[in-house]
Amino acid sequence: MPVRISDSRLSSLYATGQTNHARGGNELIDDAKVVQLLAAVADGAGASFDKALSQLKAPGLSRADQVRIVQANMTASEKKDLTQILDAGTVPMTASARAFVEAVVGRKPAGGGSTGGTTGGGAAFGPLQISGNQKNGIAGTVSPGSTIEAINITTAPGGRLRMDDTMVIAKADNAGKFLGSMPDVKEGDLIRLRARDASGNAGDWVTIRATGISASDTRNAVVSMQRIGLTAGTGGKVNVENINSSRQVSEPGAKLQFTNTRTGEKKVVTLNDQGSFPEAFSLNGRAGDTFSVAATDGKNNANLATEVGHVTVPGAAPGGVDKVEDPALHKDELNADGTPRFAKKTFSGPLFTDGAKPEDVKQGQIGNCYFPAAMAALAKSDPDAIQRMIKSNGDGTYTVTFKEMDYATGRFKNVDVKVDGDLYVRSYGAPLYGSSNGDGSAERMELWYPLIEKAYAAWHGSYNDIGDGGFSSDVLQAVLGRPGRDMTVSTAPTTMERTWAQIKRGVDASWPIAAGTHGSSTDGLYTNTGVYADHAYSVIGYEERNGERYVQLRNPWGESEPAGNGANDGVFSLKLADFARLYQTLMWAEG
Amino acid sequence: MALPPEPLQELLPHATWVVEAEVVEVLSTGPDVPKISAPAGWTDTGQKVADQRVRLKVTRVLRGEDVPELVVNKPVAAYSLRAGNKGPFLLDGTRPHPVILGRYGPDSYALAKLEAALKG
Numbered sequence: 039m040p041v042r043i044s045d046s047r048l049s050s051l052y053a054t055g056q057t058n059h060a061r062g063g064n065e066l067i068d069d070a071k072v073v074q075l076l077a078a079v080a081d082g083a084g085a086s087f088d089k090a091l092s093q094l095k096a097p098g099l100s101r102a103d104q105v106r107i108v109q110a111n112m113t114a115s116e117k118k119d120l121t122q123i124l125d126a127g128t129v130p131m132t133a134s135a136r137a138f139v140e141a142v143v144g145r146k147p148a149g150g151g152s153t154g155g156t157t158g159g160g161a162a163f164g165p166l167q168i169s170g171n172q173k174n175g176i177a178g179t180v181s182p183g184s185t186i187e188a189i190n191i192t193t194a195p196g197g198r199l200r201m202d203d204t205m206v207i208a209k210a211d212n213a214g215k216f217l218g219s220m221p222d223v224k225e226g227d228l229i230r231l232r233a234r235d236a237s238g239n240a241g242d243w244v245t246i247r248a249t250g251i252s253a254s255d256t257r258n259a260v261v262s263m264q265r266i267g268l269t270a271g272t273g274g275k276v277n278v279e280n281i282n283s284s285r286q287v288s289e290p291g292a293k294l295q296f297t298n299t300r301t302g303e304k305k306v307v308t309l310n311d312q313g314s315f316p317e318a319f320s321l322n323g324r325a326g327d328t329f330s331v332a333a334t335d336g337k338n339n340a341n342l343a344t345e346v347g348h349v350t351v352p353g354a355a356p357g358g359v360d361k362v363e364d365p366a367l368h369k370d371e372l373n374a375d376g377t378p379r380f381a382k383k384t385f386s387g388p389l390f391t392d393g394a395k396p397e398d399v400k401q402g403q404i405g406n407c408y409f410p411a412a413m414a415a416l417a418k419s420d421p422d423a424i425q426r427m428i429k430s431n432g433d434g435t436y437t438v439t440f441k442e443m444d445y446a447t448g449r450f451k452n453v454d455v456k457v458d459g460d461l462y463v464r465s466y467g468a469p470l471y472g473s474s475n476g477d478g479s480a481e482r483m484e485l486w487y488p489l490i491e492k493a494y495a496a497w498h499g500s501y502n503d504i505g506d507g508g509f510s511s512d513v514l515q516a517v518l519g520r521p522g523r524d525m526t527v528s529t530a531p532t533t534m535e536r537t538w539a540q541i542k543r544g545v546d547a548s549w550p551i552a553a554g555t556h557g558s559s560t561d562g563l564y565t566n567t568g569v570y571a572d573h574a575y576s577v578i579g580y581e582e583r584n585g586e587r588y589v590q591l592r593n594p595w596g597e598s599e600p601a602g603n604g605a606n607d608g609v610f611s612l613k614l615a616d617f618a619r620l621y622q623t624l625m626w627a628e629g
Numbered sequence: 630m631a632l633p634p635e636p637l638q639e640l641l642p643h644a645t646w647v648v649e650a651e652v653v654e655v656l657s658t659g660p661d662v663p664k665i666s667a668p669a670g671w672t673d674t675g676q677k678v679a680d681q682r683v684r685l686k687v688t689r690v691l692r693g694e695d696v697p698e699l700v701v702n703k704p705v706a707a708y709s710l711r712a713g714n715k716g717p718f719l720l721d722g723t724r725p726h727p728v729i730l731g732r733y734g735p736d737s738y739a740l741a742k743l744e745a746a747l748k749g
Contacts, residue, residue: 401633405632407632466638507671508671526669526670555631558664562714565735566714570733572707595633597739623670
């Protein structure tokens with residue numbers, strides 16, 4: 039019997055499915071598609087299709103609520119259309135979708151499932167009940183013989199999983215009891231479960247937070263950065279959406295903090311029960327703005343201090359880079375009332391006097407050793423990369439180009455930051471933060487390093503945002519647009535051999551390499567060695583002499599080094615064994 | 630914290646003593662400083678370690694009263710001392726126990742740099 043549908047939109051939607059099905063595609067009317075079909079029934083009487091669809095997809099609705107919405111605007115002919123689809127339709131439907139339509143036309147009562155899942159409609163389920171904690175698995179009761187499906191919706195955003203991409207974890211015995219296990223469930227994870235009977239009808243979703251597995255909840259909400267879509271709107275607003283709405287951005291109830299790195303403004307949003315943004319969520323900003331994102335599940339990273347990534351509003355006009363405001367001082371250089379303790383001075387020297395060299399780089403009074411260590415390493419291995427990333431605009435401003443991962447494409451994209459030559463200075467005129475060795479006067483100092491550092495601070499928000507430590511590998515990635523790598527260094531013989539091999543390989547291939555020391559010196563490990571704890575160095579070479587292997591390093595201070603290394607210029611050699619003892623990490627970016 | 634040492638010209642005016650000395654004994658150590666949590670490889674966390682009181686055997690006085698020995702306080706800082714550590718120490722005028730100046734104690738400044746600054 040051919041399907042005759044009178045409602046034009048419903049007919050069009052269903053016809054598309056028929057065509058796909060006839061072409062041999064895996065067309066299946068599932069919960070998401072049936073909501074679309076039913077929106078075509080729920081429209082009319084002042085509600086557009088889009089509005090009806092929005093109503094049906096509103097978070098928190100039960101299946102019964104959805105049925106009532108559709109029925110409220112359903113005409114007799116539309117009811118007949120749905121009956122036709124049920125009885126004569128050629129496009130396969132999931133049991134859940136069929137039950138939904140049957141409830142709308144009055145054949146079955148509506149179940150109580152939420153919009154996030156499916157329900158068995160009239161299926162005779164005992165309620166799924168979870169008992170106890172999850173120390174030994176997930177246990178509970180349900181109708182005998184039912185299978186239990188589950189998904190970890192804390193970790194699901196890290197993969198390509200939808201919230202109903204479940205795995206079967208157990209089958210209830212004759213008494214209705216079950217005990218199932220899932221891989222990689224940690225304390226505090228959100229587990230979403232439902233039961234399914236032998237006919238394939240699924241029951242209501244039940245969500246639990248796993249407990250009893252370990253003493254503390256150590257897994258924060260996982261964020262799928264690539265699903266965060268920003269679009270510049272009107273009135274200084276940036277619209278935020280989940281660009282893959284069938285999958286989560288993070289776990290339901292997670293809080294995400296967006297910080298506009300240009301203005302410093304922060305905004306926190308709580309994700310809905312689908313792990314997505316609430317409708318019409320927006321931020322203050324404009325095209326080209328970058329937002330850092332931090333997340334918390336309420337337990338981990340509760341102060342939102344650790345960020346998970348950045349996302350940029352597309353659409354900035356090519357070449358139309360605005361000069362950004364001078365980055366604010368680090369908090370240590372502010373008075374109690376927040377006013378700066380240091381003034382600025384305009385520097386007008388050349389960007390380069392004789393190209394980019396490691397010895398140009400001198401760390402200032404700021405906790406960002408990882409940055410000058412990376413830049414000096416790059417000046418050694420690939421000075422042209424530095425000359426390519428900064429240019430003078432001829433008007434007292436300079437454009438510095440960084441690289442940022444575009445999660446929408448999986449590729450690095452350019453981020454231009456325009457700064458001027460104003461630098462914070464001490465009372466006697468010397469730069470407070472990064473500077474270049476040699477002539478430090480405002481008229482002659484070589485500017486490439488302090489200006490790239492300034493642009494990096496502006497990009498991240500302020501000197502405060504880059505001045506409390508970091509990874510050299512992140513800097514190399516942001517400059518080269520190539521993933522930063524790292525390895526742990528230790529005195530274990532095999533690790534020392536791997537370290538030596540990696541240094542040789544990197545130096546020979548002209549890769550920039552940095553190395554970090556251990557974080558503290560409680561036992562006097564570093565005192566009098568000429569090497570400093572909690573510090574990053576550039577690895578600038580290696581040598582083998584008299585059967586001994588040496589790593590050549592440079593302190594980004596431009597001075598202070600182990601005795602016996604010639605002029606106090608920060609450049610020194612360490613025996614490999616000493617390097618392995620004093621250093622913790624090797625970081626590099628491959629070519 | 631792996632900031633560079635403070636500019637010498639800013640610190641030297643506060644130094645009552647500038648001596649070459651060796652730590653002969655760690656007399657006491659203060660309470661542990663809370664550990665700053667950071668992932669491996671993260672440098673410049675600003676981690677500091679406990680204060681100490683140490684006995685110094687003075688081998689040369691570049692500035693200040695000529696004394697053979699001093700008991701001084703190492704403040705909460707990024708470095709720690711143990712017997713045998715040596716180098717140039719800048720000390721303030723606190724009595725009875727002067728405080729070691731310079732972000733890294735005896736590793737803050739090369740002796741030659743100090744000598745030049747004191748002459749200048």
